[in-house]
Amino acid sequence: MSHPLTRKTMRTLASILTCAALALSVCGTAAAQTARVSVVAAENFYGDVVRQLGGDHVQVTSILSNPDQDPHLFEASPKTARALQHAALVVYNGADYDPWMDKLLAASKNAKRTTIVAAQLVGKKSGDNPHLWYDPATMPAVAKAVTQYLGETDPAHKADYDARLQTFLASVKPIDDKVAALRSHYKDVPVTATEPVFGYMADAIGFEMRNQRFQLATMNDTEPSATDIAAFEKDLTERRVHVLIYNSQAADAMTRRMLKVAKDSRVPNISVTETLPAGKTFQQWMISQLDALSGALQGWQR
Numbered sequence: 001m002s003h004p005l006t007r008k009t010m011r012t013l014a015s016i017l018t019c020a021a022l023a024l025s026v027c028g029t030a031a032a033q034t035a036r037v038s039v040v041a042a043e044n045f046y047g048d049v050v051r052q053l054g055g056d057h058v059q060v061t062s063i064l065s066n067p068d069q070d071p072h073l074f075e076a077s078p079k080t081a082r083a084l085q086h087a088a089l090v091v092y093n094g095a096d097y098d099p100w101m102d103k104l105l106a107a108s109k110n111a112k113r114t115t116i117v118a119a120q121l122v123g124k125k126s127g128d129n130p131h132l133w134y135d136p137a138t139m140p141a142v143a144k145a146v147t148q149y150l151g152e153t154d155p156a157h158k159a160d161y162d163a164r165l166q167t168f169l170a171s172v173k174p175i176d177d178k179v180a181a182l183r184s185h186y187k188d189v190p191v192t193a194t195e196p197v198f199g200y201m202a203d204a205i206g207f208e209m210r211n212q213r214f215q216l217a218t219m220n221d222t223e224p225s226a227t228d229i230a231a232f233e234k235d236l237t238e239r240r241v242h243v244l245i246y247n248s249q250a251a252d253a254m255t256r257r258m259l260k261v262a263k264d265s266r267v268p269n270i271s272v273t274e275t276l277p278a279g280k281t282f283q284q285w286m287i288s289q290l291d292a293l294s295g296a297l298q299g300w301q302r
Contacts, residue, residue: 037150039090040060040089041061089114090114093117097131183205191207195218196216199215244258244262
């Protein structure tokens with residue numbers, strides 16, 4: 001025999017249902033808050049910029065992130081392939097800097113995945129200097145493309161993404177200002193480098209960059225000609241250049257040789273890297289290298 005529900009029982013049941021509904025609502029809200037856009041960046045400087053643009057709404061994995069590793073020696077692993085399989089957005093350099101990305105993406109088809117290639121955004125192709133992140137125009141272009149994607153994919157947070165983009169664009173202005181200041185003082189000053197990592201930034205400053213055949217040979221892992229080596233050493237010993245720029249992540253025997261000649265000839269040198277150092281943002285990294293360059297050129301007189 002069934003018993004009618006008492007008022008007390010009905011109130012208790014109503015309370016339980018209300019609490020349950022509230023709990024589901026809270027869980028739903030929490031789930032919505034923790035559902036982040038999965039992003040894989042081939043290089044950690046692109047990953048850093050995506051984090052700045054996406055904040056808590058993105059989950060970023062950077063593949064090349066060891067500042068002590070020569071990026072040219074990188075080999076993709078199954079772990080890399082798995083990360084790409086689950087990524088909603090992939091950001092990479094292109095222009096043959098990270099050709100393993102094209103192979104991995106081709107082997108890991110995903111119709112819902114979006115790719116942003118920096119080289120395509122700034123009109124660079126195979127055969128061009130691939131160190132695009134040193135071109136002051138590159139990161140703003142990448143940032144705008146990433147923000148457009150995030151706003152379309154996650155419209156609930158579009159206002160936050162747009163605000164973060166404006167903050168980012170304002171934060172790279174000091175880099176442009178530093179480049180302009182260096183250009184005003186050191187345009188046409190002859191400098192040299194062991195490879196063209198810093199090439200776009202050097203162009204923006206307006207340096208006369210010497211020994212470019214030597215640099216290309218180093219970048220392509222080929223032996224510079226005897227003539228190019230002799231010309232490089234002569235520039236250093238006769239102090240025809242005012243600073244030597246070298247890639248500390250790929251310091252081979254020839255690079256060490258040129259550093260010694262520069263030191264013996266009292267030509268200042270500065271180190272640049274291909275990977276974002278730990279604990280720094282992209283902006284801090286660029287400014288610190290420009291500051292080092294400015295310091296190395298302090299004694300120069302026009």
